[in-house]
Amino acid sequence: MDAPVIGALIASGVAAASTVGGWAFAIHQTHRNTRIEHQQWRRKTRRDAYADLATAFQKVYDIFSYTPLDRGLEDDCDEYVTPQMRDALMDLRSKAIIVRFEGPQSMRDLAINAIACGTDLSIAWSEHYSPKITDQFENELSRAYNFLDQLIIEAESILKIQDESASGTRWPP
Numbered sequence: 301m302d303a304p305v306i307g308a309l310i311a312s313g314v315a316a317a318s319t320v321g322g323w324a325f326a327i328h329q330t331h332r333n334t335r336i337e338h339q340q341w342r343r344k345t346r347r348d349a350y351a352d353l354a355t356a357f358q359k360v361y362d363i364f365s366y367t368p369l370d371r372g373l374e375d376d377c378d379e380y381v382t383p384q385m386r387d388a389l390m391d392l393r394s395k396a397i398i399v400r401f402e403g404p405q406s407m408r409d410l411a412i413n414a415i416a417c418g419t420d421l422s423i424a425w426s427e428h429y430s431p432k433i434t435d436q437f438e439n440e441l442s443r444a445y446n447f448l449d450q451l452i453i454e455a456e457s458i459l460k461i462q463d464e465s466a467s468g469t470r471w472p473p
Contacts, residue, residue, distance in 0.1 A: 350455035
């Protein structure tokens with residue numbers, strides 16, 4: 301073999317290697333970008349679900365804590381719970397279902413507890429008209445307030461972890 305043929309073979313080998321390397325880099329970048337976009341979408345979906353649950357729970361808390369105890373009951377009240385209270389509890393349940401789908405497990409547990417806490421608040425409210433139950437209602441209000449803080453702290457923690465993991469890169473994707 302003479303030098304021009306050897307040079308041509310080497311050049312074609314280098315070209316082939318650079319093409320394969322370019323393809324591998326392009327595939328890596330595509331996978332990386334797709335993963336980042338998915339993580340951003342997932343974070344936004346979770347953030348929205350967590351915020352909706354916290355907002356719904358705050359609404360339940362506000363309605364039960366700021367409705368005057370001596371107000372006259374409407375004709376369409378169900379066991380001393382007003383339609384506004386009932387609607388807020390139903391909204392809380394629907395938001396909790398979405399969080400249960402989105403996870404992770406710690407937020408699923410909090411979503412279940414949100415429903416339980418709202419229900420307990422409702423029961424304590426209904427029984428508040430009996431003078432001996434006043435402390436129970438106050439305890440449920442305090443528990444609900446603490447629960448809302450716990451919900452927000454856990455959501456912030458999960459979203460922070462997602463932010464940190466989205467910035468890292470891995471190969472292979």
